[in-house]
Amino acid sequence: MATNTGGLGTPPSYEVSVRGLIRSFGPKGVLNGVDLDIAPGEFVALLGPSGCGKSTLLRALAGLDRDVRGSGVVKVPEQVSVVFQDSRLLPWDSVLGNVTLGLRDHDADARGRRALAEVGLAGREKAWPHELSGGEQQRVALARSLVREPRLLLADEPFGALDALTRLKMHALLKELVAAHQPAVLLVTHDVDEAITLADRVIVLQDGRVALERVAGAGVDHYSLRGELLAALGVHAAA
Numbered sequence: 014m015a016t017n018t019g020g021l022g023t024p025p026s027y028e029v030s031v032r033g034l035i036r037s038f039g040p041k042g043v044l045n046g047v048d049l050d051i052a053p054g055e056f057v058a059l060l061g062p063s064g065c066g067k068s069t070l071l072r073a074l075a076g077l078d079r080d081v082r083g084s085g086v087v088k089v090p091e092q093v094s095v096v097f098q099d100s101r102l103l104p105w106d107s108v109l110g111n112v113t114l115g116l117r118d119h120d121a122d123a124r125g126r127r128a129l130a131e132v133g134l135a136g137r138e139k140a141w142p143h144e145l146s147g148g149e150q151q152r153v154a155l156a157r158s159l160v161r162e163p164r165l166l167l168a169d170e171p172f173g174a175l176d177a178l179t180r181l182k183m184h185a186l187l188k189e190l191v192a193a194h195q196p197a198v199l200l201v202t203h204d205v206d207e208a209i210t211l212a213d214r215v216i217v218l219q220d221g222r223v224a225l226e227r228v229a230g231a232g233v234d235h236y237s238l239r240g241e242l243l244a245a246l247g248v249h250a251a252a
């Protein structure tokens with residue numbers, strides 16, 4: 014995946030463009046001029062210390078924050094889906110009902126069933142959310158996002174509450190889904206290995222700005238990238 018992020022213009026080829034994004038809560042500046050471009054189909058992972066503003070940036074891109082100052086969010090596509098750490102399923106609706114919620118098309122059910130099959134949950138359409146494991150609930154959340162064919166998928170630590178083995182399975186699933194649907198992705202994570210494994214590009218947010226930006230993916234030396242990212246996050250491995 015090409016990741017041309019040079020220049021200050023906004024080439025129409027970008028799915029997302031952010032310029033000098035600022036967000037404060039009271040006197041406290043959280044985002045102090047964030048610049049970010051994401052190409053169509055590009056997978057970007059966002060790392061940063063706790064409280065540095067990762068979720069704040071994601072909420073701004075999702076249109077969930079009406080108080081973002083200035084014109085920092087220059088471009089986001091109309092079709093945006095968001096996945097959070099908890100699945101946020103409606104407990105009183107079936108799995109299929111959750112996936113198709115709000116869809117008005119005549120073929121919504123068929124699309125919902127297809128999406129559930131894609132995430133490995135064929136046959137569980139009539140189950141209630143509480144009958145599913147945490148991993149399965151996150152699969153439903155992914156199906157609910159992708160059935161809307163988003164141009165941009167925003168994911169805020171979507172696997173943060175899962176055990177290590179389930180998380181690895183979800184990584185493989187997310188890779189498959191992204192390859193099939195080709196949305197641009199911004200994944201917020203605390204997990205450096207998750208970022209390196211999944212993303213085409215990794216950025217580190219610090220002091221309200223993008224402090225480091227590195228290409229990841231095939232052909233990149235993951236070991237040295239891991240060291241560089243950990244150092245940027247203030248973690249220095251024991252010799």
Ligand SMILES: Nc1ncnc2c1ncn2[C@@H]1O[C@H](COP(=O)(O)OP(=O)(O)OP(=O)(O)O)[C@@H](O)[C@H]1O
Binds near residue numbers: 038061063066067070
């Ligand atoms: N609605 C709000 N009102 C007041 N302060 C807020 C609000 N939302 C976020 N903040 C503050 O902004 C800062 C950044 O929060 P944010 O949730 O974006 O960080 P984060 O990098 O996602 O953190 P974490 O990795 O711990 O989830 C924090 O200090 C937080 O307390």
